[in-house]
Amino acid sequence: MSAILAVRNLEKTFGSLVAARDITVSVPAEQTVGVIGANGAGKTTFINMITGHLRPSKGSIWFEDKEITGQPSREITRLGISRSFQVAQIFPSLTVFENMCIAAAIARRSGGIFGNIVTPVHSPAATAEAEATIELFQIGRYREITASALPQGVRKLLDIGMAVVGWPRLLLLDEPTSGISIEEKFDLMKVAMSALKSRKITVLFVEHDMEIVTRFADRVLAFYDGTVIADGTPTQTLSNQQVQELISGVRLKTSVKKPGHA
């Protein structure tokens, strides 16, 4: 299987601060990759560079064997890389359905400088796509609710749904479960991940909860001090000594010891 995403020697510096250094990763199609690391380890910087939000200082990024380093985010979106955000980025004054419709219409618009003006927003194809995505993410009962009034979990699903409605091949999720209560986290991830699997989307997701990472990721990248210190299956990465010391250490020790006492 050839790599859908390949990142070589990626580096990002802000003045004297090194936010990312020497990152080399290759992701095969349809893999689900978890990204872990403490705050400030460079996870979001990594995602921001792939989606064109930040321009790398060094290194190159390849998507489907095409170099995309330094391209603006909207170009990268058009190529087939979408993202969701740590804080859901939706249109609060529109309903769930309208949010999804505009995202679907944008994804299906014709090219050229007048593409936005000649494409109708409510074409039958775009509307059908919006309906299908709402069903896929199981938020149909909120269809006519204004987005500003939605519960947190639904906002997250809508955010991911809007990123998916244009059929991207690669999706980057920046902390999909942040701001969600522990009880709701698993259900949210189950809905989101099965939706993404059904569309055969390659996924990179940033996550702090190791249980969720173990449960949903095929592979885990551990970030520390701007670089990848471990890369492998969830069990391999999480049992890596450096990862235990620097990232998951304290948590793991307690979770290992406690069952023994109980």
Place this chain on the structure above:
Amino acid sequence: MSGRGQLVGGLMFLFATAAAPLLPDWIVSLATVALANALVVLGLVVLWRAGLVSFGQAIYYCIGAYAVALTARWTGFRDAFALVVIGGVAAGLVAALIGFLLARYREIFFAMLSLALSMILYGVLVKTESLGSTDGFSVATPTFLGFAPHRDTLGLSLYWLTLGVDAVCAVLISAYYRSVAGALAAPIRDNEIRVEFLGVSVASVVHAKVVISGVLGGLGGALAALTIGHVDPNMSYWTTSGSFVFVTILAGASSVAAAFVGSLAYEAVRSFAFDLMPQLWQMTLGSVLLLTILFLPNGLGSLVSRVKRREEAKS
């Protein structure tokens, strides 16, 4: 616009076309100016839906008017249809140029920058003696495809021309609202980051909105210049822009038709207030605006949507 909206708009257009010959000249003349100004208001509505307010929309109005007046003066060309197009294109070109700057600003900065630009034009025109400085100059009487109407029918001809241009613009703008670019107004107001990450350049969509509003402003100015028969720098003065914003608030952004109804209502209130209370007409206008904001915060256009909602609730 829904199918019913188009029907109502078409009937309003037919009524306005047919009723004019029966009305006294002064009403036709006032209505022509109101319907010309309505185009500027429609342009402001296009911006307003995306959360942008221009306090300098008179710049396009003034450019459209001067483009018509100068073309007629320098070339002797007097065909009304072509002159109106020239006015719209001239303002559109200027909008395209300053759009590069304006599209980067939002909120109060967008408003004040457009105000500043319109005042620069005002200053330049006031200092240009060859164009009559503050007095301006008069606009040649237009012809219509070779036909030169008699003095008595000129007003009516211009009225119908204005109505025709209004109808074309209303149809085009309601088609624009149904397009992705038109529908992106609320998303841009709500969350520009998401719009960018859906793959759309916010700056270019805003730029296009500036150009559309500029063309509409220019068409309005061109028609007003032909109707009034005179242009002067006050057409770019901030109070002119202010009155357009006033009408926009009065009309509301809910529909295309609201701009035309609002503009006619404003002109009617202003004329009657001036006639009945020459000393207090501004206070009357102010009170009308205050009452609108208090009781119809979404403008006159929201009366229609209220009726609709009531009907929906019944059914």
